Amino acid sequence: MSFTLPDLPFAKDALGQYMSAETFDYHHGKHHKAYVDKLNGFVAEKGLRGSLTDIIRQARADGDKAVFNNAAQHWNHSFFWQCLAPPEGQTPEGRLAQLIASAFGGIDPMLARLKEEAVGHFSNGWAWLILDRDELKITSLHDADTPVVHEGMKPLLTLDVWEHAYYIDYRNERPRFAESVLGNVINWEFVAQNLDGDGVGRADQEAASEAFA
Numbered sequence: 631m632s633f634t635l636p637d638l639p640f641a642k643d644a645l646g647q648y649m650s651a652e653t654f655d656y657h658h659g660k661h662h663k664a665y666v667d668k669l670n671g672f673v674a675e676k677g678l679r680g681s682l683t684d685i686i687r688q689a690r691a692d693g694d695k696a697v698f699n700n701a702a703q704h705w706n707h708s709f710f711w712q713c714l715a716p717p718e719g720q721t722p723e724g725r726l727a728q729l730i731a732s733a734f735g736g737i738d739p740m741l742a743r744l745k746e747e748a749v750g751h752f753s754n755g756w757a758w759l760i761l762d763r764d765e766l767k768i769t770s771l772h773d774a775d776t777p778v779v780h781e782g783m784k785p786l787l788t789l790d791v792w793e794h795a796y797y798i799d800y801r802n803e804r805p806r807f808a809e810s811v812l813g814n815v816i817n818w819e820f821v822a823q824n825l826d827g828d829g830v831g832r833a834d835q836e837a838a839s840e841a842f843a
């Protein structure tokens with residue numbers, strides 16, 4: 631059994647200046663791939679079974695940090711790529727726009743709050759827009775921690791704030807990275823889809839048997 635690195639849902643140069651092809655070469659092609667490769671090593675060594683989210687939850691229950699970190703980072707990145715889209719002036723619409731307006735007063739204050747969370751998060755981690763029952767909330771999780779193991783955290787949108795996410799294009803400027811990405815290359819259609827509560831499932835993966843690997 632082995633897990634696979636998912637293809638990016640767009641060409642690696644499609645986000646232009648906001649996230650460069652070189653960043654994707656490293657972030658997707660090397661960092662994300664390394665998590666998948668390490669996870670596959672554990673799958674073989676420990677005989678792990680089940681889907682990616684099964685393995686993440688079991689590793690958390692067992693206190694197996696090495697498996698948890700690599701499996702959770704595989705899920706987090708698989709979700710993150712889907713949150714991005716080429717800069718075509720997209721904005722939240724419909725029910726998503728209404729929920730954002732009632733929770734934050736509009737898209738601009740919501741993005742400002744998400745940027746504040748991303749910038750204020752100490753060291754490595756992920757900033758999240760989540761659905762908690764019927765309410766939108768903004769929070770962040772440290773290192774590889776993931777909504778997959780948090781009851782009531784239905785993921786809608788995330789921003790990777792590990793330094794490897796922005797160092798090539800923005801050097802140490804996390805605030806400029808957060809503002810540029812959140813303001814220009816978010817796939818609001820994907821975010822809106824996740825209002826159905828199945829965001830976790832959209833980055834899940836079944837391990838392929840070796841015959842098909």
Ligand SMILES: [Fe+2]
Pocket residue numbers: 657661707790792794795
């Ligand atoms: Fe990352």
